[in-house]
Amino acid sequence: MSSPGLPTHLDGFPASDGIALGRVRRVDWRVPEAPRATVRRGARRRELDRLEEALRRARAELEEIKGRTEARLGTVEARIFDPQILMLEDPEVVEGTKRYISENRVTAARAFEWRMLELTELWARTSHTMVLDRLNDLHDVKLRVLGRLLGLPSPWDLEDAVDAVIVARDLTPSFVARLDPERASGLATDTGSRAAHWAILARSMEIPAVVGLGDVFDRTRDGQTIIVDGRSGHVVIDPGEVEAQRFEQRRTRISGWTRRVPEGVPAAAVTLDDAAVTLRANLDLPGEARRARELGAQGVGLFRTEFLAVGRRAGPGEEEQYRAYSAVAETFPSDAVLIRIFDLGGDKFPLFLRMPAEGNPFLGRRGVRVCRDEPGLFLTQLRAILRATVHGDVRVMVPLVNTTEELAAFRELLGAAKEQLQGEGVPFRDDVKVGAMIETPAAALAAAELAAASDFLSIGTNDLVQYALAVDRTNTGLAHLFDPFHPAVPRLVAQVAEAGRSAGIEVSACGEMAAQPAGAVLLAGLGVDSLSVAWPSLPEITNLIRGSRMRDMCEAAAAAVGASGSADLRRALERPLAGPPDQGLSSRDP
16 A cells, blocks of 8 residues: 555556546455355255346346446447356356256355356466456456345445545446446556456546556555546556646646537647648547547547457447448548458457467467458458448558568458459449558568558557567556657657658558657657547647647657657657646656
8 A cells, every 4th residue: 555645656558548636436346255055955946046046137237237338328338248148148157057056065156156266267277368358247247146146235336436536456347337427537457458348438438547557456545636647547646736736737728628629610730830730530439439520530540340349259240340330431421531450369359259379469360360360250341341431431451461462462352342242233432542550660661562552551559669669568567668759669650651751652640659749749740641549639639739830840750760768759859848747758747
């Protein structure tokens, strides 16, 4: 636990944009151990009935939560609860528990606890990084069913909470879905990932969240002041008065920008010396498109499509995908919408794909490599994307490309999708643009060749930093080494930007780097044509661009490329950011 009165700074991973300043409310999910009791032979039927009743009531509760979530947030968000509902009907869960009751004559609670422990150990031992989400769903189910069997009070009662920042070892989708943003201002957890189901819900509800903090739960106590910066992944426990004021000022300023945007036509991102910077939005879900447009997005620079695949037992159909893609295209009928094909592998593994166990999935079967191995899955997706092109300027991004051969193979698959649609008389735009995502040092060094084979390039800064620095961006213990301002990063970006200029094609950047003031200055100054940021960041980055000179940003970027270390690089970027101190560059600054 942190020392009273002394600020404690923790770095984790941003999961939901925004800044929260409030009081700690710790939520402990631990369930007491089920009593070690046996039952008489004749009482086994009663325990089986109790199990069935607990499962039935748990299903009813989840269906209710799913219905409320659909009414509140939308169909896609509500589907997050499908894996849990399926678990309650899964023979692996249900029959295994019944067998323990019948063969070992233990109580329903004890049998269910045993089975959950077994499955937790089994899944954690045999799966990939994405198993964390499945385990999180399993834990949610365990809490719900055991709570019924043991007659426990609800652990998520927050009726008395006011401006609370929820601190926990981890969270569950059903807990977050029931939060009132007026009461819960932020979330901070020891573990978890940005792709966790509960984190997706937090983003939809616009509740700032930071995950992977390691030991924030043990370091805090109820009532402490805490700051959660969901953009930088930084958390401050017991901030000093000056530090708290700086965060509060920044939060107020951003909130003011956001409130002013819908009053009229969103202001274009044009610098003081009349250089225009295209600002697009990163989207996780189709429903975010409308809000992004309201906040001034000039299209979509990254539409992540994994929400359609992860956590499901069967691959998504063409019609469902078409509806999702066309909805976003119709929201931006005059602007580009860049759809990334399923970026599976790494930390995103759908249940319906039998992915082999890998020691390092981020270096394994991932991105375009999965596309090569699962042509049927991607052919369906490409048909849906092509059909959506009649609604706007829809473009296709291919993740983790290293070679022109990979792009050529992808274009062959795209050509097959076109032939099928043409044969069926289904309309689509034949001139759809295809771009390579530059996410590895190899791709950056081969950018000239990739540019010649692409209609545009998109720099995925999150992965580019990860692979350039050999730092797993999901590893909590290495968070301090994940530095987008390492001198190697701007040098790689500069090479990609130059390749795009020489080929006469657009170079865009997506990822968290573009949403940081220093990162936006660096990317724009290096000649990146379009910045794509998490949609809540649009007002801040728009105002940053409008208050800067492109000449200054270019000079700062040139100095950054020649910097000898991260500290020198950050100092080089300070001049264009001169002004309010809340646009700091280090992880300790908001």
